[in-house]
Each structure stands twice: as structure tokens, then as C-alpha cells.
Amino acid sequence: MKFNIYDLSSFTSSINQTLMENCSPFWAVTIEMVLVGIAILSFYAIVGLYLVYAERKVCAFMQCRVGPNRVGPYGFFQTIADLIKLLMKELIPIKNADKFLFNLAPFIVIIASFMALAAIPFAKGLHAIDFNIGIFYVMAVTSIGVIGILLAGWSSNNKYSLIGAMRSGAQIVSYELSVGLSLVTIVILSGSLQLSTIVEAQRDGWFLFTGHIPALIAFLVFLVAATAETNRGPFDLAEAESELTAGFHTEYSGIKFAFFFLAEYMNMFIVASIAATMFLGGWMPLHVGGWEAFNNIMDFVPPFFWYIGKTAVVIFIMMWFKWTFPRLRIDQLLTLEWKYLLPINLVNIIIMSFVVLMGWHF
Amino acid sequence: MRSIINYLKEIFGTVRALLKGMGVTGYYFVHPREIVTQQYPENRATLKMFDRFKGEVVMPHDENNEHHCTACGICEMNCPNGSIEIISKIQLTPEGKKKKVIAKHIYHLGMCTFCNLCIKTCPSNAIIMEQTFEHAVFNRAKLTKVLNQPGSKLSKGDKK
Ligand code: SF4
Numbered sequence: 001m002k003f004n005i006y007d008l009s010s011f012t013s014s015i016n017q018t019l020m021e022n023c024s025p026f027w028a029v030t031i032e033m034v035l036v037g038i039a040i041l042s043f044y045a046i047v048g049l050y051l052v053y054a055e056r057k058v059c060a061f062m063q064c065r066v067g068p069n070r071v072g073p074y075g076f077f078q079t080i081a082d083l084i085k086l087l088m089k090e091l092i093p094i095k096n097a098d099k100f101l102f103n104l105a106p107f108i109v110i111i112a113s114f115m116a117l118a119a120i121p122f123a124k125g126l127h128a129i130d131f132n133i134g135i136f137y138v139m140a141v142t143s144i145g146v147i148g149i150l151l152a153g154w155s156s157n158n159k160y161s162l163i164g165a166m167r168s169g170a171q172i173v174s175y176e177l178s179v180g181l182s183l184v185t186i187v188i189l190s191g192s193l194q195l196s197t198i199v200e201a202q203r204d205g206w207f208l209f210t211g212h213i214p215a216l217i218a219f220l221v222f223l224v225a226a227t228a229e230t231n232r233g234p235f236d237l238a239e240a241e242s243e244l245t246a247g248f249h250t251e252y253s254g255i256k257f258a259f260f261f262l263a264e265y266m267n268m269f270i271v272a273s274i275a276a277t278m279f280l281g282g283w284m285p286l287h288v289g290g291w292e293a294f295n296n297i298m299d300f301v302p303p304f305f306w307y308i309g310k311t312a313v314v315i316f317i318m319m320w321f322k323w324t325f326p327r328l329r330i331d332q333l334l335t336l337e338w339k340y341l342l343p344i345n346l347v348n349i350i351i352m353s354f355v356v357l358m359g360w361h362f
Numbered sequence: 363m364r365s366i367i368n369y370l371k372e373i374f375g376t377v378r379a380l381l382k383g384m385g386v387t388g389y390y391f392v393h394p395r396e397i398v399t400q401q402y403p404e405n406r407a408t409l410k411m412f413d414r415f416k417g418e419v420v421m422p423h424d425e426n427n428e429h430h431c432t433a434c435g436i437c438e439m440n441c442p443n444g445s446i447e448i449i450s451k452i453q454l455t456p457e458g459k460k461k462k463v464i465a466k467h468i469y470h471l472g473m474c475t476f477c478n479l480c481i482k483t484c485p486s487n488a489i490i491m492e493q494t495f496e497h498a499v500f501n502r503a504k505l506t507k508v509l510n511q512p513g514s515k516l517s518k519g520d521k522k
């Protein structure tokens with residue numbers, strides 16, 4: 001089996017070949033699906049846990065504290081300990097709650113983020129499904145998550161949960177537009193909806209640079225709208241602790257609460273990786289068209305690390321937002337979307353189309 | 363036209379203000395020196411409590427085992443939680459006069475809210491706040507303390 005860290009497609013295709021030689025195509029595909037599932041599941045758990053840890057550390061440093069530092073070196077195992085604690089907690093049944101929907105809701109939220117993860121290109125060849133409408137698919141499945149949130153709020157039989165869920169619904173319906181339109185701006189530039197093509201098109205420079213002004217505006221709009229879409233601060237009205245106890249997941253305990261919690265961080269990871277893929281070139285190393293020596297040096301870093309690094313930068317910016325800005329009121333939230341982000345976005349799409357038509361991009 | 367200019371002005375003004383806020387948090391993020399957290403068990407040897415910290419009520423004694431408490435009971439009356447009990451006894455002075463002296467100044471640390479009232483109202487400044495804070499014990503009875511040391515007596519200078 002060949003393993004080349006710079007191009008994992010040979011590795012994945014050699015696995016495929018071995019399986020195809022040894023069993024029928026049906027079993028080969030089944031085994032591949034199970035393998036991919038396990039890989040994504042473990043990736044999910046690790047990333048989820050360590051994002052929680054990273055968030056607590058970042059937040060602590062921004063507030064002049066040290067954050068978790070007792071479990072393991074620098075508190076590295078703190079979130080694992082927290083997870084074990086949550087696993088052992090009692091699942092409290094709620095009186096007069098709609099049992100079926102109440103239990104279903106966390107799974108919808110978590111499955112939505114799982115499905116999105118499948119279409120994200122992690123590195124060259126490390127890509128579960130390469131749809132030709134990849135970015136459209138990712139946007140579609142990430143918005144399924146809000147159904148889970150609405151169900152959670154509705155079925156808990158608790159007014160705080162319901163208010164939180166309704167806020168979250170209003171928020172996602174409006175911000176979905178901005179996310180979509182800012183991605184459309186980049187789709188205009190790349191001319192493709194397929195994520196692998198989009199990444200490949202950034203070989204000579206990331207879209208953030210080649211698309212210059214309109215791409216930069218689209219990136220900023222995307223950052224704001226994506227933060228709102230994931231229900232993170234300063235747009236965390238759906239769970240506004242000080243007003244709604246915990247919003248839509250007030251009534252959840254134990255592992256079901258942990259599902260919501262993990263899904264929130266995974267959604268952040270997913271939007272950050274979309275931002276990295278669409279604007280910052282995904283796993284593509286930093287290339288400047290024409291500088292051969294520079295490009296070759298950059299190629300030494302394996303694509304997977306480029307991808308993780310870019311995603312981490314975007315995640316850090318989102319955390320920075322959360323721990324700097326105060327929470328918006330619901331009317332301010334909607335004003336921001338409908339009076340500012342949406343018009344800016346629409347104008348920006350026109351500018352981008354014009355730039356592409358005139359060939360003014362690099 | 364004017365409204366468009368105002369609209370753009372508003373956007374840029376907001377972005378500037380938000381960036382300024384992010385600058386502050388970003389500064390703290392890259393300056394770990396600004397961290398104010400006390401890493402308690404590690405810095406136990408060097409930890410210095412701030413001036414107004416109140417740990418427990420104590421009665422200072424000087425080298426002759428003498429204190430200033432006249433057993434007047436004012437602290438007991440002023441304590442809102444009943445954490446102080448004054449047990450006094452009558453002693454005969456060499457001149458043959460009867461005099462009230464302190465037998466036991468009992469202080470219940472477990473009931474004290476560190477309001478400082480006893481210290482403020484003591485007319486002889488016999489008690490003060492100590493800055494100790496490691497008060498955990500395995501038995502609640504240990505939180506009841508007798509502040510005057512055994513065999514101690516009223517300091518000479520305070521005799522009226
Ligand atoms: S401590 Fe002060 S107030 Fe209390 S009995 Fe003694 S002299 Fe009086």
C-alpha cells in the first residue's frame with residue numbers, strides 16, 4: 001500500500017483496489033462506507049473535544065485567566081474528563097414532554113453536522129464524497145440542524161426552550177441568505193459548485209487574494225453570517241444564558257446535552273472549513289503565481305496541515321468575536337441582517353460578476 | 363445620496379469600533395503576563411492576600427501573655443450572627459475590689475460572616491482580623507475557638 005502524505009488519493013485508491021480484488025463490489029463499498037464512517041466518527045469526537053478545550057483556553061486568555069489547567073499538562077485532558085462525567089449523568093425524563101421528538105432532536109442536530117462533514121475536502125484525495133454540487137449540498141444539510149433545535153425547543157414543554165428555539169429559527173432563516181449569497185459570490189469567481197474543483201482553481205492564489213475587493217467583502221460577510229448561523233456569541237440568542245437559562249437545551253441532561261454541545265462546536269468547525277475551502281484555498285498550499293521557488297517551499301507542508309491550519313485560523317477569529325462582543329438583541333440581529341449584510345451582499349455579487357466579466361481578477 | 367453616505371459612514375464607524383474592541387481582547391490574548399489568576403497551591407509560599415481580606419477574628423497577645431480584652435461584651439452584642447460568646451468571671455484585685463475579667467472569649471468561625479462589626483465596636487481594640495484562609499477542618503467542633511490564651515490576663519496599661 002502506497003502512502004504519500006502529499007497526495008492521499010493513491011492511498012485511498014489502493015485501499016479500494018485491495019477491497020475490490022478480495023470481495024464483491026457490494027461488500028467492498030459497504031466496507032468502505034463503514035471505514036469512512038469510523039474515520040469521520042473518531043475525527044468528530046477528537047475535534048469536538050479539543051475545540052471545547054481550545055475555546056475555554058482562548059476565552060480564558062482573553063479574560064486574563066488561565067483556563068483549565070489541572071487535568072493533565074495544561075489541562076489537556078479536561079474535556080475528556082468532562083465527557084466521561086456527562087456520560088455518567090442521569091438522563092432526566094421531562095413530564096409532559098413529547099418523548100419521541102425530545103429524544104429525536106439531539107440526533108437530528110448531530111446527524112446534520114455529520115452529513116456536512118462527508119463532503120468537505122480534508123486533503124488531496126481525503127474526501128469522502130465529491131459531489132458536483134458540493135457547496136450546495138453542505139449548505140443544505142447544515143440547515144437541517146435548525147429543525148433539531150426547533151424540535152428540541154418545542155418538545156421540551158418549557159417556555160424558555162420554546163423562545164430560544166423560535167429565536168434560533170428566525171436567526172437561521174435570515175442569516176442563511178447571507179451565507180448563501182456570500183458563497184455564491186465565490187461560486188461566480190470559480191465557476192463551479194464542486195469543492196474539489198474550487199480548491200484546484202486556487203492553485204495560483206487563494207480566492208481571497210485573486211478575487212480582491214469583492215472576495216474580501218464576501219469573506220467578511222461570510223464570517224459574520226456564519227457566526228450567526230452556528231448560534232455562537234455575539235449571536236447566541238437561542239441559548240442566551242442570562243435570559244433563557246440555556247435556551248433550547250435547558251431541559252436536556254447527560255449525553256443528550258453533550259450531543260448539542262458537540263454539535264455546536266462541530267458546526268463551528270464545518271463553517272470554518274467551508275470558509276477555508278472557499279476563500280483560503282482549502283488544503284492548497286500558499287501559492288503565488290509565477291514564484292516557483294516559493295511555491296516549492298510551501299509544497300513541503302502536507303496539504304492536511306494547511307487545511308487544519310486555515311480552519312484553525314478561522315475558528316480562532318470566530319472565538320475572538322464571541323469573547324469580545326456583547327450579545328445582540330433580537331431586533332438588532334435582524335436589522336444587521338436585513339438592512340446591512342443583505343444589501344451589501346447583493347451589491348457585492350454585482351461587483352463580482354462585473355469583475356469576472358471584465359477579467360479584472362488575477 | 364446623503365443617506366447612502368451616512369449608511370456607509372455608519373458601517374465603517376461600526377467596523378472600526380468593533381475592531382478596537384477586538385484589539386483589546388487580542389492584546390490580552392498575546393500578553394499572558396496580564397493574567398490575574400492566583401495559582402493557589404503552587405504559589406502558597408509567596409501568596410500575599412490583599413489588605414482588606416478578612417480571614418478570622420483573633421485576639422493578639424503580647425510577650426507577657428497579656429491581651430486588651432476587658433470582657434465588656436460589646437463585641438458579643440454587636441455580632442449579627444451570634445458568633446461570639448463572652449464568658450466572664452469575677453476576680454478580687456489586690457486592693458480587695460471585685461473585678462470582671464474574661465474567662466473565655468469564644469469565637470465560632472463557622473458562623474462568622476466576616477462583617478468586621480466586632481472589631482469596629484471593641485472599645486479596647488482587643489481583637490483584629492487575621493488574613494489566614496486555610497480554614498478547612500474535618501470536624502465542625504474545631505471551628506469553635508477560644509481567643510484568649512490560657513493563663514493570659516489583661517495588659518497592665520489597660521487597667522482603669
Ligand atoms: S473583645 Fe473587645 S468588645 Fe469584646 S469583650 Fe473584649 S474588650 Fe469587649
Ligand code: SF4
Pocket residue numbers: 419440441442443444445446473474475476477478479480481
Ligand atoms: S466579624 Fe461579624 S460575624 Fe464575625 S464575629 Fe465579628 S461581628 Fe460576628
